[in-house]
Amino acid sequence: MTKAKTPKLSELLRRGEIFAVECPSREILKHVTSRWGVLVLVALMEGTHRFSDLRRKVGGVSEKMLAQTLQCLEKDGFIHRVSLPVVPPHVEYSLTPMGAEIGRKVESLADWIEINLPTILAAQRAG
Numbered sequence: 001m002t003k004a005k006t007p008k009l010s011e012l013l014r015r016g017e018i019f020a021v022e023c024p025s026r027e028i029l030k031h032v033t034s035r036w037g038v039l040v041l042v043a044l045m046e047g048t049h050r051f052s053d054l055r056r057k058v059g060g061v062s063e064k065m066l067a068q069t070l071q072c073l074e075k076d077g078f079i080h081r082v083s084l085p086v087v088p089p090h091v092e093y094s095l096t097p098m099g100a101e102i103g104r105k106v107e108s109l110a111d112w113i114e115i116n117l118p119t120i121l122a123a124q125r126a127g
Contacts, residue, residue, distance in 0.1 A: 028076055036061050036069040041103040042110055048094040
């Protein structure tokens with residue numbers, strides 16, 4: 001018995017499934033590719049972080065947006081949240097195996113943007 005092959009996003013795009021309004025992958029795509037989603041996933045690629053550490057690392061994110069982003073990514077199965085029974089409360093976040101996999105992919109996208117930033121900025125100035 002062979003394992004069914006999971007189609008790649010590019011294959012889904014060609015088939016048009018992700019373009020369907022009711023496609024559940026759209027919401028997950030939004031969580032992973034949002035500005036804060038990408039930055040949180042990349043930050044957690046370095047290892048476990050506390051909420052306050054993540055907030056400092058991901059400059060400009062509000063406490064509310066960071067909490068919402070972490071909740072979405074946890075619900076999607078990308079982040080593992082551990083609440084330690086201490087005073088004050090101590091919560092740690094890390095990537096699940098699936099989170100590490102998607103983290104590598106968005107990290108690659110972020111790296112590409114950084115490498116090509118001068119060309120992109122030049123195009124913006126010319127446009």
